[in-house]
Amino acid sequence: GDSVTQMEGPVTLSEEAFLTINCTYTATGYPSLFWYVQYPGEGLQLLLKATKADDKGSNKGFEATYRKETTSFHLEKGSVQVSDSAVYFCALIADKLIFGTGTRLQVFP
Amino acid sequence: DTEVTQTPKHLVMGMTNKKSLKCEQHMGHRAMYWYKQKAKKPPELMFVYSYEKLSINESVPSRFSPECPNSSLLNLHLHALQPEDSALYLCASSPPGREGGPNTEAFFGQGTRLTVV
Numbered sequence: 001g002d003s004v005t006q007m008e009g010p011v012t013l014s015e016e017a018f019l020t021i022n023c024t025y026t027a028t029g030y031p032s033l034f035w036y037v038q039y040p041g042e043g044l045q046l047l048l049k050a051t052k053a054d055d056k057g058s059n060k061g062f063e064a065t066y067r068k069e070t071t072s073f074h075l076e077k078g079s080v081q082v083s084d085s086a087v088y089f090c091a092l093i094a095d096k097l098i099f100g101t102g103t104r105l106q107v108f109p
Numbered sequence: 110d111t112e113v114t115q116t117p118k119h120l121v122m123g124m125t126n127k128k129s130l131k132c133e134q135h136m137g138h139r140a141m142y143w144y145k146q147k148a149k150k151p152p153e154l155m156f157v158y159s160y161e162k163l164s165i166n167e168s169v170p171s172r173f174s175p176e177c178p179n180s181s182l183l184n185l186h187l188h189a190l191q192p193e194d195s196a197l198y199l200c201a202s203s204p205p206g207r208e209g210g211p212n213t214e215a216f217f218g219q220g221t222r223l224t225v226v
Contacts, residue, residue: 034214036217042220043113044152044199046216089151102150102151104149
């Protein structure tokens with residue numbers, strides 16, 4: 001069945017470092033792909049999305065490109081801030097939203 | 110208005126209590142969802158309502174009873190819960206897609222943190 005695989009966390013970075021969180025998927029067809037972010041004690045917020053191959057989603061300095069050939073949707077940010085500390089979920093739409101296991105990001109000053 | 114509002118934010122209940130979680134959205138979405146999230150885990154789908162009708166029940170125990178009174182409201186009635194049911198309960202909404210599930214992104218509320226004692 002359809003699935004999403006994310007890199008294990010936690011990812012620990014210093015402020016202004018470059019961030020990559022890997023996400024790969026298995027799906028029939030070409031599903032829409034999403035990154036959600038969950039700050040401590042809160043619900044999930046949609047961070048960005050891409051609906052077809054080669055689409056680049058971007059928001060708040062984060063980017064991810066829908067790569068059909070590698071079935072990937074890696075999340076990147078050029079310079080992280082302490083306020084980016086959160087759990088990041090990669091997800092795809094099949095008959096329902098399917099989430100990866102989540103990656104905790106910790107950014108230190 | 111892109112908000113999904115959940116009440117209460119926190120709930121502590123005994124195993125013999127009956128309580129309800131409430132969810133409201135005014136985005137005109139016709140699909141609404143309940144998810145359960147345990148600590149350090151992704152959300153798990155419980156129920157999907159499409160056009161106010163239950164379209165997906167992910168084999169959830171009957172002590173959880175969903176209700177969709179109208180297109181803006183979604184309730185989750187709780188009765189005789191167990192301590193292992195303690196979790197963050199998330200409501201979400203989206204435009205409905207094929208088979209009653211989403212065809213685009215879902216918008217989530219802030220959740221109700223439930224503790225069963």
